[in-house]
Amino acid sequence: MIFEPHIPTALQRALAYAGDDGFVASLPQLFHARANADYDNFVWNTWFTSNSEECVVTTKQGNHVVVAIHGGGILGTPDRFERSLYADQDRSNPEGLTGQGAAKITMQESRDVLEGKLPDGSEIPVYPFDEFKRGIKDMPWRYGVILDYEMARKTEKGFTPFDVLKDEPNFIVRAGGVEAAAAYLDKFQARHNTKLMGNFHPFNHIDQDQPQSRVIFLAGNKGGMGSEGDYFYGYDSDYGIGGYAHMVGMARYVAVAPRDVSTSLQNLDFEQ
């Protein structure tokens, strides 16, 4: 787990830990870990920044869509984050942050991401939502999903019944599929036998003509208190999934990498 009060620094450290053979956990990977962990594990008891992002872009045909990328997208490198943060924040600048705190992306980046081409040179599969919803066989851990903007916008926003969330397009994409969404929601619901969980998005109050992207935050606090919206304040709020965060401030990533435990000093006895 890598925490820093500055997103690019946290991402840099997480990527360094992951190295070539590991990965920085996406939202589906964080969901998977929670679904398979005890509730007293740390993964359930604090908030995380996921290596997943939602880009709002316009297709060649002029349609607005949301492209969700799991496993590292346009904002998958610290340098790209910094480019937005150090840009002139003048509203007329095509770089920088939007008024609502998303990172502006270029026309080229937005065209490319629709085709699965990322700024770091990677190419990833990108699935239309309808196909994704039916299930993808042997899905890689890094991929994209395209969802119609109107559909994303109409998604229930706020604290929502679990059964509704199971069928929400936006939530299905965020979770990494229908089954993954159901598994996570069932486990979340059983924690305190609750009826609601938070799922937020910014799509009702942004300028969809401005290409933009945000990484997605997963909420959590010790014990999962107030997860139905009865405590909705600051970083200690278990608001479910955000999606509207400003791309500045704190970040907590999880990086996963193979390590040779036989050569680790972690369990050596240093006491004299």
Add this chain to the structure above:
Amino acid sequence: MTDVQSKAAIFFESYATVAFQRALRYAGHDGFVASMPALLHARVDADYDNIIWNTWFAANSEESVVTTKQGNHVVVTVHGGGIFAKPARFERSLRADLSRYNSEGITGEYAVKISASEARDVLEGKLPDGTEIPVFPFDEFRQGITDLPMRYGVVLDFAIARQGKSGYGSFEVLKDDPNMIVRAGGVEPLAAYLDKARARNNTELTGNWHSHNRIDPQQPQARILYLSGNKGGVDSEGKNQDLGWGYDADDGMSAEWPAGLARYVAIAPRDVSTSLRNLDFGL
């Protein structure tokens, strides 16, 4: 032959602690990082096309909400470096466990929690770095302080602060707003600044924001003051913001938490005769 002059520089970073650290380093022992009154003073003396009018700044000023020994809630504003006079103090809060039950960290409304002893001490002008500063009651401060130092505090009753305008108000009303008088460094500096701000685009309103109506005053807490600005002072009356403009909004003065982007101004004496700034490097 030496030619020592006071030189100001901007320190922008995507992480406030680093920006503040760089500004303090530039200021050194003989300089300072600009407080809100210092920033406003510079604006009053500057042309509108100077960068000081055309972007936003973090001020070396802070507002703390604390409780007196008598149990009264007050706002203590410190200009020139207060509880958060050191970058390490920022870091202590930003890296704390953010559980609502932790006495350290950030409040749910994104203010920085301060300890009970920090709160007690600041009321007496005692700061964590060992400095002692004068602290003036608002009524005395409002009448004007002779030879006001660069670093000082003002105590304002929380109920009065809470009733102050939060949002866009007319220049004339804001000239008499207690929060704004304290933020600006006095009645006269505030009037001078507001007159100059109004004349820029012949506007009627400007912004002044506080969060005193939505916080728990029992929790000692502090925020850093920010001064907004954008190129040309566009939409400074808040009438045409539609979806909002984030860092580009010219929404006046506000108090925020010290995370994310920051732009400080530091001022220090420099020997311009040895500076390479104006050397000719052209081949």
